[in-house]
Each structure stands twice: as C-alpha cells, then as structure tokens.
Amino acid sequence: MNEALLVIDVQNEYFTGKLPVTYPHGSIVNILQAMDAAHAAHVPVVVIQHANTAAGAATFVPGTPAWELHPDVKRRPHDLLIGKTMPGSFTGTDLGPWLKDRGINTVTIAGYMTQMCCDTTARQAFHLGYTVKFLSDATGTLSITNNAGSISDADLHRAILVTQQMRFSQVMTTAEWIRSLPISYQ
Secondary structure (H helix, E strand, O other): OOEEEEEEOOEHHHOOOOOOOOEOOOHHHHHHHHHHHHHHOOOOEEEEEEOOOOOOOOOOOOOOOOOOEOHHHHOOOOOEEEEEOOOOOOOOOOHHHHHHHOOOOEEEEEEEOHHHHHHHHHHHHHHOOOEEEEEEEEEEEOOEEEOOEEEOHHHHHHHHHHHHHHHHOEEEOHHHHHHHOOOOOO
C-alpha cells in the first residue's frame, strides 16, 4: 500500500478568522501529530490551501492573514503544496496526477471542514478508486445555522463520520492511524 496524507485547508481562517473550528477540541494537535508521523514514516504529506477568488469574498481571500496556512502547518515538512478554489482537492488541481505518478493508492484525510472540503475530497478519492482513511479527531467543524436549519458542531461532525464509514472511508483516530504506519511513530 502506497499512502499519502492530505492536510486540507488548515488555514488561519479557522483559528483567527471568521470561521473558527470548535469541534473536536484538539483537532489541530492531532493534525500536527499526523504530519509528524507521516514524515517520520516516509509517507508523503500533501498540504492543500483553499482560496476564494470570487469578487467581494469574505473568507479565504488570497494574500490575507486568514488565507495563510496555520503557522505550525506551514513550518512542517511537506512534499507538495496545492492551491484549490473548490471544495474538492482533486478539482482543478494536480493532485490526481501527482498521486498517480507516485503509485499512491491510499489517501488519509485530515483538516477542515469535516462536512465540506474533507468530505468532498474523500468522496472524490473514493470515486477515483483510492482507498480512503478519514481521521475522526484530525478533522473538524463548527456549528452552522442557515436557511435549511441549524446543527451543532458535534452532530455535524458525527453525521459525516458515520456517512463516511458507511461507504467511502475507513474512519479512524489519529492514534490508530499512526499505529498503522509502516514505521511506528510513537
């Protein structure tokens, strides 16, 4: 099995910007642990950065502090940095060809937000024939209210994890994933 860790949209927007991630607590610590373990086990790390290029965008505006990668992610080693403008990390990017060129057949999902870019990327990967792992405590979200209704951060996160496990991904904790790596990183 050739695996890569996809670190999706771990940007300041989710910490100091307009969309602070609130659940699960400590998700950033788990993301950083996953990155460190992947690097130690020679598992490629792909960092993905979202940009909102729409006129008048309020979030993820390129060049703003909120658009920047979280400083702890930015300073960690990674094998590829990909910019994207859609929720799916495969859409309009070189992710698919890069993975294919390296013979990678398994992707592990970490980052933000659980129900948007993480879920979309996991489904895209599944549809493209990849085995997908989804880190339950290294993905995260926030409570949402819109015209369709309201949902708490915990309920939204849990609903996506349950749906992912039904068909698309193997849902696991960061600790479980680290123990599964070819070189155990403890």
